Amino acid sequence: MNIHDAKIQVKNAVRAYMAKDKFDNYMIPQHKQRPVFLMGPPGIGKTAIMEQIASELGIGLLSYSMTHHTRQSALGLPMIKQVEYEGNTYDISEYTMSEIIASIYQEMKDTGIKNGILFLDEINCVSETLTPIMLQFLQYKVFGKHKVPDGWIVVTAGNPPEYNNSVREFDVATWDRLKRVDVEPEFEAWEKYAVESGVHYAVISYLKSKKNNFYKIETTENGKIFVTARGWDDLSQMIQVYEHEDIEVDFNLISQYIQNEQIAQEFSDYYEIYNRYRKDYNIIEILKGNINDKAKTRSAKAKTPEKIAVTHLLLDEVTPEIIEAVTDNNTITELYRILKNSLASFKSSEDLIPVINDSKSRYQNGLLSKRMSQNELNTLKQIIVILEEEYRITLGQSDVAGIIKADFNERVERMDNKMKYVSTHIDNIFIFISIYFKDETALTMAVREMTSNQQISSYLNITPSKQYTKYCSLLHFDQRKTELKNRISNLSLD
Numbered sequence: 001m002n003i004h005d006a007k008i009q010v011k012n013a014v015r016a017y018m019a020k021d022k023f024d025n026y027m028i029p030q031h032k033q034r035p036v037f038l039m040g041p042p043g044i045g046k047t048a049i050m051e052q053i054a055s056e057l058g059i060g061l062l063s064y065s066m067t068h069h070t071r072q073s074a075l076g077l078p079m080i081k082q083v084e085y086e087g088n089t090y091d092i093s094e095y096t097m098s099e100i101i102a103s104i105y106q107e108m109k110d111t112g113i114k115n116g117i118l119f120l121d122e123i124n125c126v127s128e129t130l131t132p133i134m135l136q137f138l139q140y141k142v143f144g145k146h147k148v149p150d151g152w153i154v155v156t157a158g159n160p161p162e163y164n165n166s167v168r169e170f171d172v173a174t175w176d177r178l179k180r181v182d183v184e185p186e187f188e189a190w191e192k193y194a195v196e197s198g199v200h201y202a203v204i205s206y207l208k209s210k211k212n213n214f215y216k217i218e219t220t221e222n223g224k225i226f227v228t229a230r231g232w233d234d235l236s237q238m239i240q241v242y243e244h245e246d247i248e249v250d251f252n253l254i255s256q257y258i259q260n261e262q263i264a265q266e267f268s269d270y271y272e273i274y275n276r277y278r279k280d281y282n283i284i285e286i287l288k289g290n291i292n293d294k295a296k297t298r299s300a301k302a303k304t305p306e307k308i309a310v311t312h313l314l315l316d317e318v319t320p321e322i323i324e325a326v327t328d329n330n331t332i333t334e335l336y337r338i339l340k341n342s343l344a345s346f347k348s349s350e351d352l353i354p355v356i357n358d359s360k361s362r363y364q365n366g367l368l369s370k371r372m373s374q375n376e377l378n379t380l381k382q383i384i385v386i387l388e389e390e391y392r393i394t395l396g397q398s399d400v401a402g403i404i405k406a407d408f409n410e411r412v413e414r415m416d417n418k419m420k421y422v423s424t425h426i427d428n429i430f431i432f433i434s435i436y437f438k439d440e441t442a443l444t445m446a447v448r449e450m451t452s453n454q455q456i457s458s459y460l461n462i463t464p465s466k467q468y469t470k471y472c473s474l475l476h477f478d479q480r481k482t483e484l485k486n487r488i489s490n491l492s493l494d
Contacts, residue, residue, distance in 0.1 A: 002189035040183030043228025060116025098143035185215035
């Protein structure tokens with residue numbers, strides 16, 4: 001199965017293992033809960049889906065790569081203990097608590113979360129001395145005398161033997177105690193993650209046309225050459241930073257992540273063409289509705305692959321604007337929620353201190369518990385900055401509530417203008433494609449990308465685009481039906 005389906009299987013297993021009956025007993029006792037074993041090639045996203053599952057279920061997560069552990073760190077250190085048997089005192093050996101088990105208890109102490117996932121990666125690549133201990137752990141969930149706390153689910157992962165020479169085969173008795181989930185690389189499953197995670201559009205558009213180059217491991221006379229999902233993801237992040245810092249992206253950089261020379265060279269050539277399109281079409285001006293003669297001439301001659309690449313460039317340019325607008329909207333909406341019931345009672349700037357402290361406490365709790373998404377954490381950080389700024393502005397002022405109210409309404413107006421600005425850019429993308437490309441494939445792709453991208457879709461739910469809605473209808477797309485968030489026009493502290 002692909003990584004998306006594997007995520008569903010693991011998430012369902014975790015939910016089932018945590019289910020309790022009316023007497024508060026686990027419906028599947030812990031000793032009967034088979035550890036999940038994700039079997040799949042490296043760099044496919046196994047660790048990433050564990051982070052997503054923990055975040056979505058609001059539970060803890062501890063991850064360990066078992067190849068980095070020794071017998072001592074897994075089992076604990078030996079120590080001498082005195083015991084008395086039938087009137088005689090004896091020295092016996094015991095073990096301290098396993099580093100791994102101790103980390104679970106520390107996590108519960110730090111976060112207050114009692115349920116979680118213990119994720120042990122590369123479980124079938126442990127050293128020879130650690131193998132018997134790991135096999136015992138998989139069967140009984142104990143290291144020495146210390147067992148995994150109730151409410152913590154064991155999920156493991158490993159690579160098939162053809163990908164890793166260190167793999168040790170499990171016997172039938174061990175496999176019979178595991179819940180095995182086999183994962184295969186599939187571009188379509190990764191693409192959804194890539195779009196939502198902001199992977200560089202050059203990477204996405206290249207792989208759309210070269211799906212066979214998404215994941216490839218080959219053995220040659222010079223060793224293994226490979227391309228993995230992790231490699232594309234990490235390369236994407238580096239490209240974005242290089243572009244931001246105006247550093248040249250070339251084959252030498254690309255080949256550090258894409259360790260298949262032919263594919264690295266091919267993507268390097270594609271990236272060069274991709275950037276040439278950005279310059280020739282003047283992408284930023286298209287978003288503003290200004291189409292120069294060079295772009296018009298090139299559009300008339302463009303083939304479908306070029307049109308798709310330019311469409312990706314347009315989406316790549318507008319996405320950061322959309323993310324910023326959504327973040328501002330979330331911030332204003334949350335700030336409204338925080339202030340609406342307490343603002344009228346503010347007499348001095350000191351009244352803001354409890355509100356600031358409460359926001360800081362929520363941020364720290366969200367950071368520790370891992371129950372908040374990064375977007376939610378970013379929103380709280382912005383709110384704290386705004387509140388502290390308001391505190392400084394209102395120091396010594398008599399009309400504290402009035403000053404804060406006026407500032408809030410100015411922020412709403414600026415956000416309203418920004419959203420209108422962004423919506424115009426979205427409309428101009430569809431206008432350009434429909435008039436100058438006259439290509440239904442490009443239109444379909446633009447609609448699909450905007451619909452599947454969670455951040456863009458969230459924006460369109462707040463501020464619908466006429467052109468997007470028009471082509472959704474013409475191309476028979478169903479928009480996500482989510483409840484519209486508070487409209488900007490209704491956000492006022494008056």
